[in-house]
Amino acid sequence: MNMMGIQIFIRLLLLTCLLQTGVRSVKDSMFVYSRIGAVALLPCTKPAPAGCSSITWTFFRGGLVRYSQEVTGGRVNPDSDKSSRTTVTSNCSLALSDLTVEDAGSYVCLENKEAVTDVYLSLLSVSSGSPITELRPGGNLFLTCILFTYYDAGSCKPYSNVFRVNWLDEDGKRLPGDDRRFKLTENTRCNVTLHIKLQAEDNNRKWRCQVDTTKDKKITFLDFRSSFLFQKAQMNQTVKPPVTEECPAELPISRIVLCAVLPLMVSIVGFFTWKSDHKRAKTSAAVIELQDVY
CATH class of the missing domain: 2.60.40.10 (Immunoglobulins)
Structure with missing residues (x-):
């Protein structure tokens, strides 16, 4: 190719680049x-x-x-x-x-x-595959975070390095994937499962799935809270000790009145019963005396 041909080729190449740049700017x-x-x-x-x-x-x-x-x-x-x-x-x-x-x-x-x-x-989604009975100390919590992307939802094929999903604790620290408490299974960069061996302090703790991108600097995340619902139900069913007092102070007013009036009613009934018996006894004695006179 001569010099003239090279110059024409360069000009065409520059023109093509400018046209492409112009299209992108629109x-x-x-x-x-x-x-x-x-x-x-x-x-x-x-x-x-x-x-x-x-x-x-x-x-x-x-x-x-x-x-x-x-x-x-x-x-x-x-x-x-x-x-x-x-x-x-x-x-x-x-x-x-x-x-x-x-x-x-x-x-x-x-x-x-x-x-x-x-x-x-x-779109970001977090789901749990653990039954409610596992939400307790010693239980196993499985959390799966999936980013449904605009071109290959949830798969993030190897040729794409635009996205990456990470699991963080509530303090924003990235969780290790090979710890005794935490294990990560990365199906793809957009589909990561977190396995947590729960402890007592994990009750009501927040776990965060965060998406890091190269196209947008904004942080995208979704939180999941591990509340020990099963344990709460057990705590709410705690049995109270039996009450041994006859008339405890915490009884309703109606029961307090009953406790106070009942002995009085018994006393009154007993008094009238005694009085009636005493009168009957006197009458019987009078009859006997009259009989003796005759």
């Missing part, structure tokens, strides 16, 4: 993280047109390769399975409530069919 990329069951706001970075009539939102989910149109002409698509949970805000952003696993994916805000903002939504 469309913004946003990474949003939320939790299962929570609410997520997906921003459209373009200045909002009046009524959002020129705005369209599309959704793409990797793995299942699913594509749908969530908003058309600024209005929620009634045929979308997200329609009851979707709202278009005044600035044309998209608000999703009661998030589910299927909501994780790539969303695109378009104005007049031109892409304006790419929003990548990932």
Whole structure:
């Protein structure tokens, strides 16, 4: 290749780079993280047109390769399975409530069919596989943290180094994975199970699953609290010692009155019984005396 050809090649290469840079500058990329069951706001970075009539939102989910149109002409698509949970805000952003696993994916805000903002939504979930009877000192607590990512939910394939899930204690210290008390099973960087050998001080303790990313400096986390519910139920059923006092001070007023009046009633009945018997005895004596006179 001569000198002229090299110069033309360099100019074409520079032009291509400039064009690609220009395309990237038109469309913004946003990474949003939320939790299962929570609410997520997906921003459209373009200045909002009046009524959002020129705005369209599309959704793409990797793995299942699913594509749908969530908003058309600024209005929620009634045929979308997200329609009851979707709202278009005044600035044309998209608000999703009661998030589910299927909501994780790539969303695109378009104005007049031109892409304006790419929003990548990932969702965090923590679940426990331990029965309630294990929530006690000496029991075993298994906690699984999964990040459902926007392109390969929950798998974080080896070629991706964007995400990593870590388990922390309530003080923010990363838990060891080879300790007697703690063991970590890392299925992938987005799917990590923590095994805890519970102790008495773990009652009502908080365990945190945190997502570290290279795309966003914001810390994303989800907490789980290990409350010993079974032990609390036992404590609430503690038997009190029997009361041996005849009329203890803590008895209700009605029972106190009964305790005071009952002896008095017995005394009165006894008095009248004695008086009646005494009168009957005198009458009998009088009859005997009369009989003796005759």
